[in-house]
């Protein structure tokens with residue numbers, strides 16, 4: 001039986017993406033290839049705020065303090081917080097998930113697999129989890145990814161088959177591509193050749209965190225690169241089936257071209 005290191009498991013109303021307001025179970029895996037220490041900082045500065053959190057003071061993930069700079073999910077990848085993320089067999093994870101569902105079975109709720117970066121080595125463990133008999137009625141899975149991890153050929157095939165076994169099933173890749181404001185280098189963070197291949201296995205939309213006009217310019221330049229590599233951008237909120245979306249997060253909502261949707265708060 002496969003095991004997964006789980007930082008957090010919770011039931012919530014999904015707040016973003018194609019399915020705004022959909023009841024969802026969030027499964028947060030441990031581990032990330034980035035640190036994103038530039039969020040909330042001046043250009044060129046990196047946050048060390050997460051290092052001020054003493055891991056010995058906490059026994060549960062949800063007790064941890066929020067940080068105002070850097071990655072807000074620091075405990076999902078910082079090894080100092082590993083003890084808060086148990087390695088669990090898929091049976092136990094499924095039981096915990098089912099227990100969270102109001103009707104104790106899937107009834108149009110979504111499963112959101114997030115991180116950290118959920119497409120690291122855990123790809124090997126997901127089939128065991130998803131093939132569990134109690135997961136048979138699950139119809140919608142979203143991977144919240146930073147878009148830098150290739151799908152393994154085995155997992156790509158698995159996801160295609162999972163959807164073709166039941167045409168009500170859908171897989172979505174919510175790709176939060178990191179701009180330079182994250183502190184990560186664009187050569188490492190913008191991987192269009194990888195993201196475009198996700199399109200073979202599900203719906204894909206991009207989202208960028210932007211705070212300044214420079215960020216918006218950088219996001220649009222990145223979008224060009226994705227499109228040159230075969231990413232087909234259609235509007236967020238377009239109707240179902242095989243649509244690809246772009247969303248740039250800032251503050252409220254305005255459409256700035258036929259292919260780009262800016263969310264302004």
Ligand code: SF4
Nearest residue numbers: 032034035036071116
């Ligand atoms: S990719 Fe996501 S989880 Fe990983 S460090 Fe960046 S913001 Fe945090």
